[in-house]
Amino acid sequence: MSQINLKEIKAISYKKATIKKGYTDQSLRVNLDANNIIINPIEEKIKNKFIGGKGYDLWLMWNAVKASTKWNDPENAICISSGPLGGTPGYPGGGKSIVTAISPLTGAPIDSNVGGYFGPYKKFSGFDVIQVDGKAKEDTVIFIDGIESKIKIFEAKNLPSDSYELSDTLTRYFDEDKPVNVSVVTAGPGAEHTFFGCLNFSWWDAGRKRVRYKQAGRGGIGTVFADKKIKAIVARYGAISMKSNNPADFDGLKLVTKTHAKEINELDPKQNRMSLVGTTHLVPIMNDHDCLPVHNFKFGSHPESRVIGEEVYEHIFDKGFDGCWKGCTVACSHGVKDFSPFTGPYRGKKVFVDGPEYETVAGCGSNLGIFDAQTILEINFYCDAYGLDTISVGTSLGFVMECFENHLITTDHTDGMDLSFGSRFNALEIIHQMARGEGFGAIVGKGIRQMKQIFAKDFGADMAFMQDIGMESKGLEFSEYITKESLAQQGGYGLALKGPQHDEAWLIFLDMVHNFMPTFEDKAEALHWFPMFRTWFGLCGLCKLPWNDIVPEDNKNTPEPAKVMKHIGWYADFFSAVTGRKTGPDDIITMSEAVYNFQRIFNLKMGFGTREHDTVPYRAVGPVTVEEYESRQKRYDEQLKEKYGLDISTMTSKDKVAALRQKREEQYELLKDAVYERRGWNKNGIPTIATVKRLGIDFPEVMEVLKKNGIE
Amino acid sequence: MIEVDGKQVPWSENWTMASLLETLDNVEFCAVARLNGRLVSSPKFAETIIPDNSKIQLLPLVAGG
Structure with missing residues (x-):
């Protein structure tokens, strides 16, 4: 390969913001149409309402796109944020980035939660969130250098086309001596030619002396990235400690970090x-x-x-x-x-x-x-x-x-x-x-x-x-779980804001194996609480795995084991210690609920976000074919007889497929009704005026979208 | 004797995972266990015989991806 060629076409120096309590209170916008680099303050009221992470991303996107914006329009914005807690070394799962854009697959906002060091490096370089919009004319690399306090845009030639080589090449190019200081976001040729391109977020594996990466996989954000002719966004930053976030209560942060990390060290090998x-x-x-x-x-x-x-x-x-x-x-x-x-x-x-x-x-x-x-x-x-x-x-x-x-x-x-x-x-x-x-x-x-x-x-x-x-x-x-026997998880997929990804709710075992939520109201409660709680990880820059994939040994003796309340208490302590906002478990739900409903209304703004869009293919609900039915005949026959009281003695398998389908599809629609009611939405799945007012997201532009959809 | 979550429990011949769980409290969320390091899921609890000297860990609720 020829020598790589990065031609600097724009550069600015900036005064790095002091991080206070997990926030820089600044955003960075890079517009590729004009190669503009713009640093903006983030208002206190936006911080209080949108918290960070996905909340910040969605707010910037809302202001960047019109209702008519398509995924490949220049104004579509890729936003990346790590949240106020992101970048806490030693806290399990404490370094995530959340990426959003208008999706080529869905036409609506998509969000993806990803590891690697980019989000924290970007934040400690001075920016809670970055927004990249416009379209470059030539292949482009954006460089955020938190060590030199410079931001540069390069026109790039002779770069490797695939992420595997590109991440390695750029990591070494931008800091040959200390590659650990560099994190690179890249896509690849598949992102250029499909609608489900992902982004690779890198970090330097010091033990193996090589670049590693994790993926912001869902919804084709990599495709948007490639369409903008972005080859890479690179962040460079130096040493990070638990003080980097300048937490409000350092001792409290140390304590909760040590406590959670120690538990995982002890229990993961047993679990x-x-x-x-x-x-x-x-x-x-x-x-x-x-x-x-x-x-x-x-x-x-x-x-x-x-x-x-x-x-x-x-x-x-x-x-x-x-x-x-x-x-x-x-x-x-x-x-x-x-x-x-x-x-x-x-x-x-x-x-x-x-x-x-x-x-x-x-x-x-x-x-x-x-x-x-x-x-x-x-x-x-x-x-x-x-x-x-x-x-x-x-x-x-x-x-x-x-x-x-x-x-x-x-x-x-x-x-x-x-x-x-x-x-x-x-x-x-x-x-x-x-x-x-x-x-x-x-x-x-x-x-x-x-x-x-x-x-x-x-x-x-x-x-x-x-x-x-x-x-x-x-x-x-769909992500990779069979939901035929779990009505709650059919809703977990079908009612998820961005589409059928399990990060909002994973209720299969609680519903199907443990029969923990037998009524529609039980399922609706779960489809309210779990998505709201899980949303919070995306607001703060965290991974959900430490919450409930490793749990305290006494968790089974608690009143609500599925919620792992001991950990939720730790997360509230974590938030309080970093931000100084005294926070309890209920506050976590309220924070998430505001952003969750805002995203639903964002879907509405883009022409989606109503009942008809919450449908799932019948394969997710029950057996489509006779072959499928007969492969689990005993189960389905019993349900037709015992649950639905049908006489199946004269039915063919084809008849049974049809009968079961009618019943199950009715159940799914009833589930929608119950969930919408619990979430404070109308029968068409739109948040009511009372709900947006209760959550404090009754901004004029939000009310305007609701009004256009008949909600006044 | 067998060891269940670090505690010694007397072993009985022809004991299955299902019969063991019947003797324990607060295990309604147990859908998976490790029997001598190998995963055993609830649909197989009734047919899985526990050998003497086994080491068993009851996994917490399965939380998905």
Whole structure:
């Protein structure tokens, strides 16, 4: 490769803001149309209402975009924030960034929570949040140098195209002597040519002396990044300590950090062992509970899943510290060294694979009928290097494979490739095609919602069947859990603001296994409380895993074990110690509720955010086909007889599929009613005037959007 | 004897995970356990025999991704 060429086209020096109680109270805007670099103060009332993280991102985006803004319009803004608690070394999961943009897949705001050091480095460089808008004419690198207090925009030539090499190259370029000072955000060629491009956020792994990365995967923010011709955003900062946030109560912060970290150190080895196996322990657990997606979510288990779970990956993962944030004791970001891909541009070379996590194993493994740990590693590697979201890739390919097996598409459409379940080489070839923007892969890269239109219009495929089996809602592909037996989790997916991602609510076991929420009201309460609480992690710059994936030994004896109230108390203490705002557990919910409802109204502003958009494909609710029904016949027959009181003695399987569908779809609509009521929304899923006033988000522009939608 | 969450418990022949849980308090949220390091999920509790000298950890509620 030729020598990389970064030509400086704009540079400013700035006076670094003093960080007070977790905040710099400044935002940075980079407009690529005019190469403007603008530093703005953040008003106190905005801070108090939106808290930080996703809240700040959404507020800046709201002001940046119009109702008519499309994902590839210049005014679409990519916003990145870490929140007031982000950047606390040693606090488990204390270094997250939250990224937002208008999504190419959904047309609405999307948010993604990601590890790596970028968010904290950016904050300690002087900015709570950055907003990048406009479109560059040439490939561009943005450099935020918190050590020299300079911001630069470069025109870039001869940079590597993939994230794997690009992150490494830029890390060394910007601080050869101390690469630990650098964190790089990159996309890749797949982000350029698909609608589900991800962003890779890097950090320097001092033990292995190499760049590592985590992904802001969901919703195609990488695609927006590539469309703006951004090759990378780089942040550089020096040493960080627990004093970097200038906390209001340093001793209190030290105490709560030490307490939480110590508990995880002691209990993780006894519980999920995430510091050894990451989230791959979920593979056998989901399989045993019939919740592991197999063959495009048709089934929930498969005997061969034993070869793609923790027992295999524990031995493959490279040993060493794998925290994506300084001193995180969960340390679940495992990887595999010296992996040699058997396809693609890295074929035969040795690479380091960052992953896989559960979602990648399930989405790109069992869901595709690929029960081979090595192939999953290769898919993981190329998705990251190309900047592709492994969840959307896996779920989209599962849809394609089921369409292929049902002859909705044939080799005439797939460039001659057999795309039956289990076709691992052809699955990889599709991914390479996505990166090149060529062939059938270019169609798959548009995502399921657009594929359904193309398959119906151009290939004559049955739209009704594709609506049933295409695992997308709001345009976003489902993450990797089977929800057929959990009505609450159907709502967890279908009522999620950005689309079916499990970060708002994961209620499958509470609902399906423990029967902890038997009534609609119970489910609605859970679908209020859990999304509100989980939203708070995104406001503050935190990871949710330390909350409830490792829990106190006495948690089971508490009145509400699912909430892990002891940890919520610690989080309230953490917030109080950093920000000086005396905070209790109930305050956490109130903070989140304001931002949550604001995001719902943001969806409304963009033409979504109503009941009709909270639908899910029937595959998420019940068995679409006779094959599916008969695979779990005893379960479904019993439900028809005992739960719904039907006489099924003369029914064919096809009749039973139809009868069950009618009942389950009715239940889902009743669930919507109950949840909307609990959240203070009307029957159409819109927050009421009373709700926005109660939450203090009754800004004139918010009221205007409500008025346009008949809410006065 | 077997060890359950660090405590010694007398072992009984043909004991299963399901029968063990029946003897314990506050385990309604236990959907998964580790039996000698291997994961065992609730659908298999009734068929999983506990050998003598086993080490068992009851995992907390499964919280998803």
